[in-house]
Amino acid sequence: MSTTNTTKAEENAQPHIPSASDSEAMKSRLKESYDAIAATYNDWTTQHSSLREKYLDKLLGYLVPSVAAPSQPGHGQVYRILELGCGAGIPVTERLVNFDFASSDEKGASSFHIVANDLSSTQVELGQKRLGGSLVSFQTNNLIEWIQGDMTKLSFPDESLDAVIGMYSIIHLPKEEQAVMIRRIARWLKRPSSSDDHGSVGGGGIMLLNFGDEASDGEVIDKWLGEDKGWMYWSAWGTEKTMEIVREKQNGLEVLVEEVVSEKEDGAVDVMFLWVIARRT
Numbered sequence: 001m002s003t004t005n006t007t008k009a010e011e012n013a014q015p016h017i018p019s020a021s022d023s024e025a026m027k028s029r030l031k032e033s034y035d036a037i038a039a040t041y042n043d044w045t046t047q048h049s050s051l052r053e054k055y056l057d058k059l060l061g062y063l064v065p066s067v068a069a070p071s072q073p074g075h076g077q078v079y080r081i082l083e084l085g086c087g088a089g090i091p092v093t094e095r096l097v098n099f100d101f102a103s104s105d106e107k108g109a110s111s112f113h114i115v116a117n118d119l120s121s122t123q124v125e126l127g128q129k130r131l132g133g134s135l136v137s138f139q140t141n142n143l144i145e146w147i148q149g150d151m152t153k154l155s156f157p158d159e160s161l162d163a164v165i166g167m168y169s170i171i172h173l174p175k176e177e178q179a180v181m182i183r184r185i186a187r188w189l190k191r192p193s194s195s196d197d198h199g200s201v202g203g204g205g206i207m208l209l210n211f212g213d214e215a216s217d218g219e220v221i222d223k224w225l226g227e228d229k230g231w232m233y234w235s236a237w238g239t240e241k242t243m244e245i246v247r248e249k250q251n252g253l254e255v256l257v258e259e260v261v262s263e264k265e266d267g268a269v270d271v272m273f274l275w276v277i278a279r280r281t
Ligand SMILES: C[S@@+](CC[C@H](N)C(=O)[O-])C[C@H]1O[C@@H](n2cnc3c(N)ncnc32)[C@H](O)[C@@H]1O
Pocket: 027, 030, 031, 034, 045, 052, 084, 085, 086, 087, 088, 090, 091, 117, 118, 119, 120, 123, 149, 150, 151, 152, 166, 167, 168, 169, 172, 173
């Protein structure tokens, strides 16, 4: 993460670079932090949702043909979506769960099957309370399945997912693991189909991720959001190198959106994030 102003939160910062072998210890500490500050984070995040909603809308425009062109008929498709580091589901999982295809599709014709993953058991429990427990069906026909744990331990068959979303979550991995995750996600995304059961051509799976814009081998803040138990860790390759990894030939990804956006965090700090939407080709 890059910051351009200095605040009290920054004064608490102690640069720290965990080696790969420290990764498990770092994640266990991060889990404790998110468990402890879940309520504060969720209050804070509720007031800072607009950028996430903007990029989620972009993703949905690429993913669901009838969102981009309402006159297009739905095809009864079940979209398999993985969300990495979903927190308590605010605002992304909630929007997906409540997405009503009836307004842009034949009623009940298509649906989302969302796999919502987070490291923090407290956040997952809060999400389940708000949105429903494991594999619950909603009025909209969408389904949700919660998986608590480290995203790097997840595994899915190649070409099995329609979308993978990770907002402000991959940034918590050591950067070497971020590169591994990008390559894995690319493999999990479906390739375009020449023709589906309904005779229509399907686009490839889509990923929406954000990253720190400025390179950092690892940055620690002891009291994020002013919380005594708000120990945090982030790292980043920086925009140029991240995009190099995304564009590696073996990933087969076409970049649809690459934008660096400045945000206000923790009161007054300007933080720059790289937002990427890419489609499997
Ligand atoms: C800044 S919050 C973002 C939450 C949500 N995506 C949002 O946009 O509000 C980061 C989330 O990533 C989760 N997280 C951090 N490291 C993770 C990991 N290795 N695997 C899964 N989730 C992780 C944290 O528990 C936390 O809920």
